[in-house]
Amino acid sequence: MFSIGALAKRxxxxxxxxxxxxxxxxxxxxxxxxGGQRRYAASDLDRLSFIRHARQLGFGLEAIRELLDLADRPGQSCSDADSIARRQLKQVAERIARLQALQTELERMISECAGGLVADCRVLEVLRDHSECLTNHEEIGG
Amino acid sequence: MFSIGALAKRxxxxxxxxxxxxxxxxxxxxxxxxGGQRRYAASDLDRLSFIRHARQLGFGLEAIRELLDLADRPGQSCSDADSIARRQLKQVAERIARLQALQTELERMISECAGGLVADCRVLEVLRDHSECLTNHEEIGG
DNA sequence: CACAAATCTACATATACTGTAGCTTTAACA
DNA sequence: TGTTAAAGCTACAGTATATGTAGATTTGTG
Known part of the structure; x- marks a missing residue:
């Protein structure tokens, strides 16, 4: 049994x-x-570890809730869990692609901004000028 | 002059x-x-395009505000804009690295989840089992 | 036993939007 | 010109995912 602070740290x-x-x-x-303070057992540590890992992997809380529900009913097919993971993988790949385009653009912006004046600064132009846009115009994923 | 809907679409x-x-x-x-409806000019389209691009590039609204303030006062040094861009580039590189680790883990999870039962499903195990963790334990960037 | 550190509840704040209700304006068409 | 559907308006609430703060209480340790 440990405190909420200990669980937090771990x-x-x-x-x-x-x-x-x-x-x-x-x-x-x-x-x-x-006295009313929370006390946790090893199973709580496992569950919270699961949640934090899933968060780090980009799962939303609702997806995690689904996965935990599945985990709470072992013996059932894991195809649901698999499809949740696949959904996430797709999103992750998209985010990586978008961020890489973004990285290129930022690098270009910085390399072209050689301490000049704002009026000539590519940092602002690249973002303002549509024709130089390298990224697509989709929403950033929620 | 165009309506808010037209601006939204563009x-x-x-x-x-x-x-x-x-x-x-x-x-x-x-x-x-x-009648009280908003009407926009080309300059508004430019400004909003700037904002949306910057958002797609991962800039927060406050960083964008800074950049717009700089852009509104041309003739000043662009070193501030440059440093904002550099800050963003650093964050972007970190996000890419984290997402790539994440991608690897999800791919492994999926490949090991071959339609079995939840009790044997690696999707859940990988997230539950700390020792198999490939990612670091930092917070996902806010 | 004293006392600092940790915890408690409850509420506010943050970021970046998105959705809804109910009413008004606009623009296109007959 | 009249009608009417689509688009717009304001105001407010809700979403997701937490984080921060105030003020009181509990815990563990020397």
Missing amino acids: TGTKVQTIRYYEQIGLMPEAGRTA | TGTKVQTIRYYEQIGLMPEAGRTA
Whole structure:
């Protein structure tokens, strides 16, 4: 049994974030001491680790909720989990592509901005001038 | 002169988002028709294009505000704009690295999840099991 | 037992939008 | 010119994912 602070440290999560996860039902309601402080067991550490890893992998909280629900009912097919992962992979690949285009553009912007005046500064022009645009015009994924 | 809907279409922005930008002072207050509808000029299209490009490039609204302020005062040194761009480039490179680690892990997860049962499903195990973790444990950038 | 550190609740704030309700304006067509 | 559907208006609430703060209480340690 350990405190919320210990759990926070072990998982690299803010204390408030753990309480937030409890509030939205992603973490179960923790047991309490006589004085009302939360105490956690190893299973809570596992669950929170799962959540944090999934967050780092770009899963949204709803996708994580789905995965946890699946994990809570073992013995069922994992095709659902697989399809969630595939969905995420697709998004991740798209984000990488977009960021790489972005990286190129920023590098070009910086290399062309050689300490001149704003009026001549490519940093602003590249973003202002449509014809020089290298990125597509889709929304950034929510 | 064109309507907010036309501006939205040309820039790939939601109408509400344009109004939101006006509200937070990122876009100037638009001129109005006698009936109170907003009407935009080419300069507004330029400005919004600038904002949307910058957003796609990963700039936060405050960074964009800084850049626009610089652009509104031409003739000054662009070293500030340059440093903003460099800051962004650093973040972008980090995001790409993190996403690539993430991509590898998702691919592994999917390849190892061959339609089995959840109890055996690596999708869940990889996320649950700390020892198999390939990613670092930093926060996802805010 | 004293006391600092950690925790508690409740609420506010942040970022960047998105959605809805209910009413008004515009523009196109007959 | 009259009608009417589409688009626009304001105001407010909601979303996702947390983070920050205030002020009171609990815990663990010397």
